[in-house]
Amino acid sequence: MKEIMTAKNVKLSYGNFEALHGIDLDLPEKQLTALIGPSGCGKSTFLRCLNRMNDDITGVKISGDIRFNGKDIYSPKMDLVALRKHVGMVFQQPTPFPFSVYDNVAYGLRIAGVKDKKLIEQRVEESLKQAAIWDETKDNLKRNAQDFSGGQQQRICIARTLAIRPEVVLLDEPTSALDPISSMEIEKTLMGLKHKYTFIMVTHNLQQASRVADQVAFLMNGNLIETGPTEKMFISPKNKVTSNYLNGRFG
Numbered sequence: 001m002k003e004i005m006t007a008k009n010v011k012l013s014y015g016n017f018e019a020l021h022g023i024d025l026d027l028p029e030k031q032l033t034a035l036i037g038p039s040g041c042g043k044s045t046f047l048r049c050l051n052r053m054n055d056d057i058t059g060v061k062i063s064g065d066i067r068f069n070g071k072d073i074y075s076p077k078m079d080l081v082a083l084r085k086h087v088g089m090v091f092q093q094p095t096p097f098p099f100s101v102y103d104n105v106a107y108g109l110r111i112a113g114v115k116d117k118k119l120i121e122q123r124v125e126e127s128l129k130q131a132a133i134w135d136e137t138k139d140n141l142k143r144n145a146q147d148f149s150g151g152q153q154q155r156i157c158i159a160r161t162l163a164i165r166p167e168v169v170l171l172d173e174p175t176s177a178l179d180p181i182s183s184m185e186i187e188k189t190l191m192g193l194k195h196k197y198t199f200i201m202v203t204h205n206l207q208q209a210s211r212v213a214d215q216v217a218f219l220m221n222g223n224l225i226e227t228g229p230t231e232k233m234f235i236s237p238k239n240k241v242t243s244n245y246l247n248g249r250f251g
């Protein structure tokens with residue numbers, strides 16, 4: 001199994017507060033890794049390190065080594081626009097832009113300078129299909145994306161991320177703002193896409209992690225306590241703390 005991203009001894013401080021104390025984690029290609037752990041343990045902070053989304057926060061200090069396809073993403077030579085093209089992101093709140101579904105999904109391609117209308121059209125259709133939102137939008141491509149339901153908006157956002165064909169997609173609690181049916185739709189979508197993309201997903205929902213993840217990483221107080229294949233983590237974790245957390249003894 002090939003690792004598409006690797007993190008070694010990743011530390012991050014917000015001012016004087018160290019939020020990550022040295023995380024080592026390998027992220028296998030074309031698998032879904034779930035980051036779980038109690039509130040405030042550093043899941044989102046770590047996720048955002050993977051496409052350098054923390055860089056602009058005042059007073060932030062990051063050290064350690066994070067590689068994407070073997071390349072040090074914190075190297076001064078790293079092109080951030082290119083990195084974020086390969087390592088895309090979907091947020092907790094659906095965030096479609098206030099324009100049409102078509103223009104939302106075409107957005108990244110146009111920014112990247114793609115002018116070929118036919119190619120854009122094809123890619124928009126393909127991405128909406130991949131994100132399992134084509135049937136609900138194909139007759140409404142000109143409709144404002146913000147006029148759809150929350151779950152539909154989130155799938156439009158996933159399509160927008162997929163349109164630029166990232167290799168890795170970071171998902172920060174992508175279903176926590178959605179109702180259970182919409183959440184299941186998103187889960188189904190991710191399951192269907194796992195063989196094509198690498199997903200790294202922060203989730204508070206342990207059942208969701210057990211349903212969709214191939215690998216689970218458990219963090220607590222800024223440390224990675226344990227990582228392993230999902231079934232093993234849920235059935236026979238090595239660490240007592242992991243077992244206590246997964247069995248709801250604290251949270």
Ligand SMILES: Nc1ncnc2c1ncn2[C@@H]1O[C@H](COP(=O)(O)OP(=O)(O)OP(=O)(O)O)[C@@H](O)[C@H]1O
Pocket residue numbers: 014017019037038039040041042043044045046057204
């Ligand atoms: N911009 C920031 N400035 C200062 N401290 C921050 C900032 N963002 C996060 N923190 C702190 O860093 C720690 C880790 O936060 P983070 O959001 O990564 O945790 P999390 O595990 O994702 O939490 P949750 O599950 O509640 O979203 C917390 O103590 C949080 O208060």
